[in-house]
Amino acid sequence: MKRYWLLFCQAVTLLLAIWWVLSIANWQPVQFELSSSSPTLTKPQNPANTSSSDLSLRHAVKNSSSSVVSISTKFRPQKTEFESWLNLFPWAPKSQPQEQISAGSGVIISAEGYILTNHHVIDLATQIQVVLSDGRKGPATVIGSDPDTDIAVLKISLPNLPVIKLGNSNDLEVGDTVLAIGNPFGIGQTVTAGIVSALARNHLGINQYENFIQTDAAINPGNSGGALVDIHGQLVGINTAIYSRSGGNIGIGFAIPTSTAKSVMESLINTGSVVRSWIGVGLRNLTPEIASQLEISVSQGVFIHSILEGAPAHKAGIQVGDVINQIAGKTIQNTNEAVTTITQWPIGKPMEILIHRQNKKLTVQVVPVRKPPNPKV
Numbered sequence: 001m002k003r004y005w006l007l008f009c010q011a012v013t014l015l016l017a018i019w020w021v022l023s024i025a026n027w028q029p030v031q032f033e034l035s036s037s038s039p040t041l042t043k044p045q046n047p048a049n050t051s052s053s054d055l056s057l058r059h060a061v062k063n064s065s066s067s068v069v070s071i072s073t074k075f076r077p078q079k080t081e082f083e084s085w086l087n088l089f090p091w092a093p094k095s096q097p098q099e100q101i102s103a104g105s106g107v108i109i110s111a112e113g114y115i116l117t118n119h120h121v122i123d124l125a126t127q128i129q130v131v132l133s134d135g136r137k138g139p140a141t142v143i144g145s146d147p148d149t150d151i152a153v154l155k156i157s158l159p160n161l162p163v164i165k166l167g168n169s170n171d172l173e174v175g176d177t178v179l180a181i182g183n184p185f186g187i188g189q190t191v192t193a194g195i196v197s198a199l200a201r202n203h204l205g206i207n208q209y210e211n212f213i214q215t216d217a218a219i220n221p222g223n224s225g226g227a228l229v230d231i232h233g234q235l236v237g238i239n240t241a242i243y244s245r246s247g248g249n250i251g252i253g254f255a256i257p258t259s260t261a262k263s264v265m266e267s268l269i270n271t272g273s274v275v276r277s278w279i280g281v282g283l284r285n286l287t288p289e290i291a292s293q294l295e296i297s298v299s300q301g302v303f304i305h306s307i308l309e310g311a312p313a314h315k316a317g318i319q320v321g322d323v324i325n326q327i328a329g330k331t332i333q334n335t336n337e338a339v340t341t342i343t344q345w346p347i348g349k350p351m352e353i354l355i356h357r358q359n360k361k362l363t364v365q366v367v368p369v370r371k372p373p374n375p376k377v
Contacts, residue, residue, distance in 0.1 A: 002164070005350075007066070027177075027364075030160045037317055038058075039295060045247075051254050057177070057231065058299075059232075059233065060229060060230070060232060060233040061181075061191055061233065061235070063165070063229075063232065063233025064164055064165075064233035064235070064307050065076075065181055065189060065235070066077075066133045066162035067107055067109075067164035067290060068107055068108075068133065068182060069106045069107070069110045069115060069130050069132055070130070070131040070188070070189070070229050071104045071121055071128065071130055071140070071241065072097055072101065072103055072125065072129045072130075072226060073122055073129075074100070074101055074125065074126050075099070075100060075102065075124040075125045076098075076100070076124065076125040076126060077128055083093045102121075103183055103186035104118065104183070104222060104224045104226075105181075105182035105183045105223055105224060105226030105227075105358070106118065106154060106225045107164055107225070107226065107235060107238065108162060108163055108228045109163065109164060109166065109235070109265070110161075111161055111163055112213065113155045113156045113157055113161060114143065114153055114154070114155055114265070114269060115140065115154040116153060116238055116261055117151075117152050117154060117224075118150050118151065118224045118225040118238065119145045119146060119150045120224065121152065121224050121225045123145070125142075128140040128141075128154065129140070130154070130156050132158070132161075132162075132169075133162075136158055138153060138158050140154040141155050142154055142273075143155050143268055143269055143272065144267075144269070145268070146264050146267075146268065146273075146274045147207075147208075147275070148207060148208040148276075149260060149274075150240055151238070151260075151261055151264040152225075153265050153268045153269060163234065164229075164233075164235045165233070166233070166235050166262065167234030167235055167236040167258060168258070168259070169213065169228070169236045169257035169258045169260075172199060172230070172236055172255075172257075174195075174196050175196060176195060177193065177195055177230070177231050178193070178215055178217055178228055178229065178231075178236065178237075179193050179194075179198055179217060179227075179230075180192045180215065180219050180223060180239055181226070181229065181231050182219070182224070182239055182375070183222045183223070183296055184219075184220035184221065185220060185221060186222050186349055190223075192217045192218035192219070193217055194215050194217030195269075195320050196214070196215055197214040197216050197252070198213075199213060199214070200212075200334075200336060201214045201254060201334070201336075202334070204243075204254070206240070207240075209260070210336065211256075211257060211259075212234070212254040212256065213228065213256075214253070214254055215228065215253050215254075216252070216253070217253060218249045218251075218253070219241075219249060219253030220242070223239045223253075224239060224240060225238060225239065226238070226239045226242075227239070228255040235258055236258055237255030237256055237257050237258060237261075238255055238256045238261050239254075239258050241254045242254070271353075272283075275371075276343040276344075276347070276371040277342055277343055277345045277347050277368035277369070277370050278312070278343070278368060278369055278370065278371035279313040279351075279369075280310075280311020280313050280314060280377060281307050281308075281318065282304065282306035283302045283304060283305070283324075283335045283338055283339065284302065284335060285324050286299075286300060286301045286303045286323055291313065293321075294323065296323060296356050297359065298323055300325070300331075300332075300333050301323045301325040301332055301333070302323065302332055302335050302338045303318065304319070304320055304321065304322045306320060307319070308375070308377065313366055316364045316365060316366040316367075317364055318355065318364060318366070322355040322357050322362075323355060323356040324354070326354035327341045327351065327353050327354075329352070333354065334364050343364065346368075347368055348368070348369070349368070350366070351366050351367070351368060352364075352365060353366055
């Protein structure tokens with residue numbers, strides 16, 4: 001009897017020990033499901049129901065990378081002021097700057113061989129050669145160049161050119177994924193990815209007309225003139241500049257939107273130059289401090305800080321201190337919007353401008369003229 005009692009105690013002790021271990025581990029029994037057919041092994045489902053190819057940007061690259069070219073130029077740097085001064089003396093040794101080579105990028109935008117790039121990529125070039133992603137190469141001629149927007153158009157004569165599809169940069173929003181494709185440091189075509197960090201960046205001192213897309217996609221020297229594309233591989237910008245203290249990428253790059261590049265490109269192809277309207281005013285963004293000084297209640301618009309005597313705006317009665325709120329029915333919030341609206345308006349066509357002068361609203365008719373080469377305002 002004592003033996004059975006001992007066995008019983010041992011069994012109870014063992015069961016209690018097992019129960020204690022399981023309770024500590026918060027154990028739950030595994031459940032199996034049997035089907036009427038033979039059992040099969042299945043992979044865990046992705047919560048987003050996506051595959052690695054769905055998350056990849058490979059399709060955007062395939063749709064655009066073949067249209068991005070490398071541009072190699074030979075150029076002679078301009079003489080320094082000292083060299084120019086020295087050449088005035090017959091007895092002084094004549095110096096001639098040595099020819100140099102630089103590298104940049106470009107984008108094929110038509111089957112006829114037109115290529116978009118930056119003005120600074122081909123500026124002062126004596127020879128330009130374009131290399132396609134498939135290894136073909138050939139000389140390029142300059143169709144036209146616009147330093148004010150840093151846009152240039154080249155042309156090559158090669159068959160079966162891969163043409164990029166133009167996207168609408170006006171549809172971009174901060175946070176959209178973009179790719180930068182180009183030839184950084186001349187090492188060959190390179191693709192980097194990032195997002196749109198900001199839109200309508202201006203007052204950077206890069207170009208006269210600035211309306212940049214800012215991105216953190218890596219842009220380095222040699223990427224200038226290359227493509228900024230969306231997730232579909234459509235061209236939304238031309239990579240132009242970086243903000244850097246060292247010369248390398250720190251995540252702040254700028255691209256000219258296709259909305260600007262397209263209009264400049266069409267003008268260069270059709271006429272060889274860019275014709276812009278001009279009314280002869282100097283503009284600044286309206287700030288609360290300026291509004292207070294002018295004793296006006298409006299909170300948005302642009303402030304006219306200077307005006308050229310005899311210019312269209314002066315003839316129309318616009319004065320220094322006036323605040324522009326609307327141009328041709330479009331509400332104006334900053335100088336970039338004002339300049340873009342004015343410069344793209346047809347020359348000779350009256351343009352209605354709504355201004356605030358102190359606390360009065362005035363509507364004036366201004367007839368823009370062609371912008372002079374070197375305006376004083």
